[in-house]
Amino acid sequence: MSENRVVQGRMVTPKKLAELVEGDSVMEAEAIEDADRDCPDCGGDVISVTYMPSVTELVTGYKCQDCDWRERTDA
Template sequence: MSENRVVQGRMVTPKRLAELIEGEDVMDAESIEDTDRACPECGGDVIEVGYMPSITEFVTGYKCQDCDWAATDREE
């Protein structure tokens, strides 16, 4: 179910992708999904993952597969 993806040349699990976006450990993550968005920095493909950074919070995170750009729905 939880499909791994290549991000910046490395294979990542949904939980690892969430940790890259959040900058710290997360409790749980859902599967990685494609988006129809292009990265605002490099134009690369953006993927998303829903995750729980804490027991009381659910966040959708977005990450470019080609560069360092990342964002969450907290920032939108």
């Protein structure tokens, strides 16, 4: 059930969104969700995705749909 979203004018899958946040490839990603917050840079809508960059790590990534802003936190 991986719902794609538009980010900066491009359609992305959950895995691709996770890779945009991480800056590298990821092992697995869950569904994209609305983060219910605004981008601190441009005020645009922020979406989130929980993913595994490695076998032992679970991360939640946040990405603005309109600009380059991104952030990651340990899930």
